[in-house]
Amino acid sequence: xxxxxxxxxxxxxxxxxxxxxxxxxxxxxxxxxxxxxxxxxxxxxxxxxxxxxxxxxxxxxxxxxxxxxxxxxxxxxxxxxxxxxxxxxxxxxxxxxxxxxxxxxxxxxxxxxxxxxxxxxxxxxxxxxxxxxxxxxxxxxxxxxxxxxxxxxxxxxxxxxxxxxxxxxxxxxxxxxxxxxxxxxxxxxxxxxxxxxxxxxxxxxxxxxxxxxxxxxxxxxxxxxxxxxxxxxxxxxxxxxxxxxxxxxxxxxxxxxxxxxxxxxxxxxxxxxxxxxxxxxxxxxxxxxxxxxxxxxxxxxxxxxxxxxxxxxxxxxxxxxxxxxxxxxxxxxxxxxxxxxxxxxxxxxxxxxxxxxxxxxxxxxxxxxxxxxxxxxxxxxxxxxxxxxxxxxxxxxxxxxxxxxxxxxxxxxxxxxxxxxxxxx
Amino acid sequence: xxxxxxxxxxxxxxxxxxxxxxxxxxxxxxxxxxxxxxxxxxxxxxxxxxxxxxxxxxxxxxxxxxxxxxxxxxxxxxxxxxxxxxxxxxxxxxxxxxxxxxxxxxxxxxxxxxxxxxxxxxxxxxxxxxxxxxxxxxxxxxxxxxxxxxxxxxxxxxxxxxxxxxxxxxxxxxxxxxxxxxxxxxxxxxxxxxxxxxxxxxxxxxxxxxxxxxxxxxxxxxxxxxxxxxxxxxxxxxxxxxxxxxxxxxxxxxxxxxxxxxxxxxxxxxxxxxxxxxxxxxxxxxxxxxxxxxxxxxxxxxxxxxxxxxxxxxxxxxxxxxxxxxxxxxxxxxxxxxxxxxxxxxxxxxxxxxxxxxxxxxxxxxxxxxxxxxxxxxxxxxxxxxxxxxxxxxxxxxxxxxxxxxxxxxxxxxxxxxxxxxxxx
Numbered sequence: 001x002x003x004x005x006x007x008x009x010x011x012x013x014x015x016x017x018x019x020x021x022x023x024x025x026x027x028x029x030x031x032x033x034x035x036x037x038x039x040x041x042x043x044x045x046x047x048x049x050x051x052x053x054x055x056x057x058x059x060x061x062x063x064x065x066x067x068x069x070x071x072x073x074x075x076x077x078x079x080x081x082x083x084x085x086x087x088x089x090x091x092x093x094x095x096x097x098x099x100x101x102x103x104x105x106x107x108x109x110x111x112x113x114x115x116x117x118x119x120x121x122x123x124x125x126x127x128x129x130x131x132x133x134x135x136x137x138x139x140x141x142x143x144x145x146x147x148x149x150x151x152x153x154x155x156x157x158x159x160x161x162x163x164x165x166x167x168x169x170x171x172x173x174x175x176x177x178x179x180x181x182x183x184x185x186x187x188x189x190x191x192x193x194x195x196x197x198x199x200x201x202x203x204x205x206x207x208x209x210x211x212x213x214x215x216x217x218x219x220x221x222x223x224x225x226x227x228x229x230x231x232x233x234x235x236x237x238x239x240x241x242x243x244x245x246x247x248x249x250x251x252x253x254x255x256x257x258x259x260x261x262x263x264x265x266x267x268x269x270x271x272x273x274x275x276x277x278x279x280x281x282x283x284x285x286x287x288x289x290x291x292x293x294x295x296x297x298x299x300x301x302x303x304x305x306x307x308x309x310x311x312x313x314x315x316x317x318x319x320x321x322x323x324x325x326x327x328x329x330x331x332x333x334x335x336x337x338x339x340x341x342x343x344x345x346x347x348x349x350x351x352x353x354x355x356x357x358x359x360x361x362x363x364x365x366x367x368x369x370x371x372x373x374x375x376x377x378x379x380x381x382x383x384x385x386x387x388x389x390x391x392x393x394x395x396x397x398x399x400x401x402x403x404x405x406x407x408x409x410x411x412x413x414x415x416x417x418x419x420x421x422x423x424x425x
Numbered sequence: 426x427x428x429x430x431x432x433x434x435x436x437x438x439x440x441x442x443x444x445x446x447x448x449x450x451x452x453x454x455x456x457x458x459x460x461x462x463x464x465x466x467x468x469x470x471x472x473x474x475x476x477x478x479x480x481x482x483x484x485x486x487x488x489x490x491x492x493x494x495x496x497x498x499x500x501x502x503x504x505x506x507x508x509x510x511x512x513x514x515x516x517x518x519x520x521x522x523x524x525x526x527x528x529x530x531x532x533x534x535x536x537x538x539x540x541x542x543x544x545x546x547x548x549x550x551x552x553x554x555x556x557x558x559x560x561x562x563x564x565x566x567x568x569x570x571x572x573x574x575x576x577x578x579x580x581x582x583x584x585x586x587x588x589x590x591x592x593x594x595x596x597x598x599x600x601x602x603x604x605x606x607x608x609x610x611x612x613x614x615x616x617x618x619x620x621x622x623x624x625x626x627x628x629x630x631x632x633x634x635x636x637x638x639x640x641x642x643x644x645x646x647x648x649x650x651x652x653x654x655x656x657x658x659x660x661x662x663x664x665x666x667x668x669x670x671x672x673x674x675x676x677x678x679x680x681x682x683x684x685x686x687x688x689x690x691x692x693x694x695x696x697x698x699x700x701x702x703x704x705x706x707x708x709x710x711x712x713x714x715x716x717x718x719x720x721x722x723x724x725x726x727x728x729x730x731x732x733x734x735x736x737x738x739x740x741x742x743x744x745x746x747x748x749x750x751x752x753x754x755x756x757x758x759x760x761x762x763x764x765x766x767x768x769x770x771x772x773x774x775x776x777x778x779x780x781x782x783x784x785x786x787x788x789x790x791x792x793x794x795x796x797x798x799x800x801x802x803x804x805x806x807x808x809x810x811x812x813x814x815x816x817x818x819x820x821x822x823x824x825x826x827x828x829x830x831x832x833x834x835x836x837x838x839x840x841x842x843x844x845x846x847x848x849x850x
Contacts, residue, residue, distance in 0.1 A: 062707040177643055185644030187836070218602055218666040219610030225669040225709050229701045230662060233694070237655060241643040244650040264693025267735045269658070271689060275732075276654045279757060282487040284650050284835050307700075310692045310742070317735070332704060410709050411612070 001340060001382045004096035004360040004369065006144070006304050007208070007259045007326035010135060011051055011079040011102050012042070014072070020126035028119055030103070030110075032072075039069035042103040044123070045114045049103040051075070058088070058330030061398050065332050067224075067415040074399055079330045086139050090389035092337040093382030094327055095360065096371050098144035098206070099135065100173055100259070101127070106211035107175035108148035117152060124148050125160065132167050141374025144367045145169040146206065151183050154190055158197035165201035170368045171257075172198070174205045176238035177212035186245045199253030204302070204366055208259040209235045217412055224410045235261035236269055243273065243297055244286060257302040257366065260326060260333075263311030266303055266318045270294035298322055302366050306335055307342045312350060312358075320354050324363040337394045340382045426765060426807045429521035429785040429794065431569070431729050432633070432684045432751035435560060436476050436504040436527050437467070439497070445551035453544055455528070455535075457497075464494035467528040469548070470539045474528040476500070483513070483755030486821050490757050491835070492843040499824055504755045511564050515814035517762040518807030519752055520785065521796050523569035523631070524560065525598055525684070526552070531636035532600035533573035542577060549573050550585065557592050566799025569792045570594040571631065576608055579615055583622035590626035595793045596682075597623070599630045601663035602637035611670045624678030629727070629791055633684040634660045642837055649835045660686035661694055668698065668722055669711060682727040682791065685751060685758075688736030691728055691743045695719035723747055727791050731760055732767045737775060737783075745779050749788040762819045765807045 014032035021029050030044035042049045050069030057065050059076045072080060078088035089097060104110045104127060111127070114120040128147040136143035147164040149172050150157040161172055179185035198205060209231045216230040235258045247254055273293035277286060288296055298319040304326040305311050315323055325343065328334040335342045347355050364370060371380060378384060410418075439457035446454050455469035467474045475494030482490050484501045497505060503513035514522060529535045529552060536552070539545040553572040561568035572589040574597050575582040586597055604610035623630060634656045641655035660683045672679055698718035702711060713721055723744040729751045730736050740748055750768065753759040760767045772780050789795065796805060803809060835843075 062704065065705060065708040179644035185646055187644060187646045187648070216662065218662055219604035219612060221610055221612045222666055223612070223669045223709060223711065225701055225705060225711050226665045228705055228709075229665045229669070229694075229697055232697065233658070233661060233690070236658060237641065237643055240651045240654045241647055244648045244654070262693060262697065264696060265658070265690040268687060268689025268733070269654075271733065271735055272654055272657065272687065275758075276650055279487065280490060280650060280653055283490040284648060284653075286648065286650050308693070308696065310696055310739070314735070333700075 001093070001343070001355065002360045002377075002380050003094045003325060003327070003339065003343075003382060004144070004363040004371070005094055005327035005329070006098050006206075006257060006302070006324045006363045006367070008097045008099045008329045009055065009102060009331055010082075010085070010099040011056055011075060011330075013080045014040070016130050017123070017126055020130060021122055025119055025122055028116070030123065034071070035069070037069075038071055040071045041069060044110055047110060047113070049110065051102065054332045055102060056330050057332045058334060058336055059394065059397055061396050064399055066410070067418040076330060082135050082138050086142055087389060087392045088329065088336070088394070089142065090385040091392045091394045092327065092329070093340040093385050094329075094336075095380045095385060096142055096144060096363070096369060097327065097329070098146050098171060098363075098367065099131075100146065100206075100208055101131075101148060104148060105213070106173050106208040107151060107181070108173075109151060109175070109181055109213065111148070112151040120152065121150065121156065124150055128160070128164055128169070132164060132169050136169075141371040144171060144363070144369045146171040146173050148172075149174050149194075151175070151178065151181065154193045158193035161194065161197040161201060161203055165203055170201065170203045171206050172203055173211070174207050175211045175213070176207045176209070176235060177214070177241060180212045180214045186241055186247055191247075195247055195251040195254050198255075199251055202253070202368060204255050204257050206257040206259050207235070207238050209261055212238070220413045221411050224412060224415050227412060232260055232262040233265050236265065239269065239297070239301060240273075243293060243301075248296060248300060249288075255300050255302065255366065257304070259304065260328065261303060263303045263305045263308050263318055263323055264314065266311070267314045270297055270317065273297065302362065306333055307346050309346050312346055315350070315354065315358070320357055321362055323358045324366070325359050426518070426768070426780065427785045427802075427805050428519045428750060428752070428764065428768075428807060429569070429788040429796070430519055430752035430754070431523050431631075431682065431727070431749045431788045431792070433522045433524045433754045434480065434527060434756055435507075435510070435524040436481055436500060436755075438505045439465070441555050442548070442551055445555060446547055450544055450547055453541070455548065459496070460494070462494075463496055465496045466494060469535055472535060472538070474535065476527065479757045480527060481755050482757045483759060483761055484819065484822055486823050489824060492840040501755060507560050507563050511567055512814060512817045513754065513761070513819070514567065515810040516817045516819045517752065517754070518765040518810050519754075519761075520805045520810060521567055521569060521788070521794060522752065522754070523571050523596060523788075523792065524556075525571065525631075525633055526556075526573060529573060530638070531598050531633040532576060532606070533598075534576060534600070534606055534638065536573070537576040545577065546575065546581065549575055553585070553589055553594070557589060557594050561594075566796040569596060569788070569794045571596040571598050573597075574599050574619075576600070576603065576606065579618045583618035586619065586622040586626060586628055590628055595626065595628045596631050597628055598636070599632050600636045600638070601632045601634070601660060602639070602666060605637045605639045611666055611672055616672070620672055620676040620679050623680075624676055627678070627793060629680050629682050631682040631684050632660070632663050634686055637663070645838045646836050649837060649840050652837060657685055657687040658690050661690065664694065664722070664726060665698075668718060668726075673721060673725060674713075680725050680727065680791065682729070684729065685753065686728060688728045688730045688733050688743055688748055689739065691736070692739045695722055695742065698722065727787065731758055732764075732771050734771050737771055740775070740779065740783070745782055746787055748783045749791070750784050
């Protein structure tokens with residue numbers, strides 16, 4: 001088995017911007033500061049962004065999951081140190097990984113919010129250069145590079161897509177819904193330069209759950225479990241929004257990845273698309289020519305799962321060329337370091353060629369990622385990587401049992417309070 | 426085949442409140458008025474509520490679907506006349522039907538909005554009496570009666586649940602999410618009297634898609650197809666909200682129907698519930714004892730579909746005792762009058778005993794509905810009912826082709842404009 005994950009996360013190290021910004025931006029660069037409660041938080045443009053616990057729990061006991069802001073010293077180094085990350089990947093049998101950003105937001109909206117657009121642009125480009133050179137570039141063949149978009153100017157965004165493509169980066173992390181972030185929606189021609197640039201460079205628009213800035217929440221006093229349950233499937237909103245948009249019809253080269261969205265709900269969704277088309281297109285004016293919306297979906301959307309028994313059973317309804325695997329390291333939903341065992345159980349009975357498509361081939365094809373150019377294929381398997389990692393400690397380690405006792409009964413309100421508790425710098 | 430539908434809709438006839446309100450409320454009673462554009466709209470408490478086209482399109486060509494307000498004369502009489510409705514049911518092979526309200530909103534929030542709470546209560550009770558006596562009661566054995574709740578006072582609501590239960594009504598139409606309607610959420614003990622009353626009377630809480638007052642919309646200029654696609658699955662929010670709530674744990678007799686929510690997405694959802702529980706309960710404090718959330722779901726939630734090939738294939742994952750059929754007459758998603766043929770195709774290969782559960786037995790058991798007390802079973806089949814309806818015209822009839830030409834390219838904004846165009850009284 002070979003594993004390439006299309007959805008992992010990196011925690012940005014404090015020195016990310018060192019030497020990457022012009023001197024005149026030095027004072028305004030994003031910085032890590034220590035709060036009086038001992039958490040390390042990023043600051044930029046007047047905002048404070050904690051690294052919350054749930055986003056960096058790899059290797060911790062489940063009792064200690066939670067939303068408290070943490071310090072770098074409280075995280076597994078693989079969260080923020082790419083050399084350590086590769087060791088963790090090896091120990092988990094993971095060959096390749098695409099890492100979404102943390103503190104800038106999935107679509108870089110923290111940077112976009114700066115009124116000084118020169119600063120915003122400088123910071124975004126510096127981030128992308130760092131990601132491509134110092135994160136993905138440090139271990140060739142191990143990372144699918146990914147870049148932040150420029151939300152406030154579609155022409156600049158198109159330019160950035162072309163710039164990073166020339167550096168080998170064919171994945172842009174984008175918002176599920178620009179409208180909820182107060183930018184023009186997917187139905188506005190504002191974004192046309194971006195669609196042209198994506199087509200021209202073969203770059204994938206990777207939209208991650210939660211990237212609309214609107215989490216799926218029912219009520220402030222709802223248990224946090226409600227929100228956790230609903231997040232992945234909520235990406236169906238972006239899928240429907242884009243599928244019915246003119247983007248799909250007018251820009252045949254645009255392809256979209258639904259990141260961390262799961263797969264088991266998709267066969268129902270495709271049937272719903274087709275029924276909606278059948279019942280309504282005569283008055284809504286939708287027109288896919290001689291094809292069905294479900295066929296169009298299979299051409300244009302990549303899906304993924306961590307471990308989804310329903311999706312595996314229904315893989316031919318989803319499209320076996322449209323499913324990829326994700327690890328979600330170091331978030332709380334991750335199957336690291338036991339992903340190979342979990343996958344083997346969930347893929348029992350799936351023919352080898354289909355397993356390969358799901359575990360790495362689809363990811364490599366969609367994202368133009370060729371790990372075998374750097375490393376012999378026989379050195380890329382779970383077994384080979386784990387042999388390389390021999391001795392690397394992946395045992396579950398408690399940080400401080402006592403700190404976490406008060407958490408039971410957590411609601412959205414409680415979680416927000418936890419997040420706010422330690423962020424006062 | 427015997428068909429009992431757990432989700433249809435009635436358009437309220439203009440004489441609904443005649444003779445049902447005390448003289449002092451006569452001036453304030455909801456009334457139908459004719460707008461200058463020729464639509465019939467309901468008015469109450471300063472609000473104007475059109476009967477929009479999509480909600481009453483049974484028997485119309487698909488080209489003429491749309492959001493324009495209509496007049497009673499433009500609708501199929503089966504929308505608002507119960508005698509005609511039964512003829513349409515017969516012609517469609519449908520034995521039984523549960524009819525959700527239209528102009529008061531699925532949870533009666535129009536009535537609840539009246540500042541004069543005596544008026545609100547009088548109108549709600551009058552509506553419920555009319556539904557039970559003059560709609561469902563006029564054709565015994567053909568309708569599962571359903572009542573509006575009282576949102577602004579949980580004690581009064583509990584009292585109304587008991588009052589209508591004594592009249593044979595065991596279904597309350599409720600909101601998916603009271604919090605979005607500015608009432609206490611499902612997690613607030615405010616509703617405890619309601620849960621007690623439901624348990625005591627064996628009444629089902631029927632939550633219909635869209636009843637939160639918050640439709641699943643992505644952007645104002647999104648094509649309307651986006652919204653149509655997303656509505657059913659959006660009910661997963663109510664399912665998660667209730668499943669993780671204390672209602673399920675503290676009130677073991679409370680059972681919920683997810684009305685018009687579809688079924689094919691549910692196996693994924695159940696797996697997601699169980700994974701969320703496994704990964705997170707140690708810090709969130711959730712506790713279902715020795716059971717999994719998916720098992721609890723199967724005990725407490727009834728699902729339904731119009732025609733859902735994925736749901737039928739996955740029926741054992743959902744729970745074959747938890748799936749019921751719906752017709753959705755006279756809405757635009759309805760399969761009337763061809764539901765029997767559509768169902769036969771989608772249920773091909775399903776054993777007869779499972780077909781029976783899905784097409785009528787589950788509905789009858791959950792809602793305490795016994796049509797065979799009124800009518801011999803052999804007279805209840807699709808074939809027998811259609812024979813009774815011989816000669817009843819169900820052909821597709823165009824109303825006015827010309828009026829509808831401008832509709833193509835409809836977005837949420839266009840639709841709102843269509844709705845507003847004719848409502849000026």
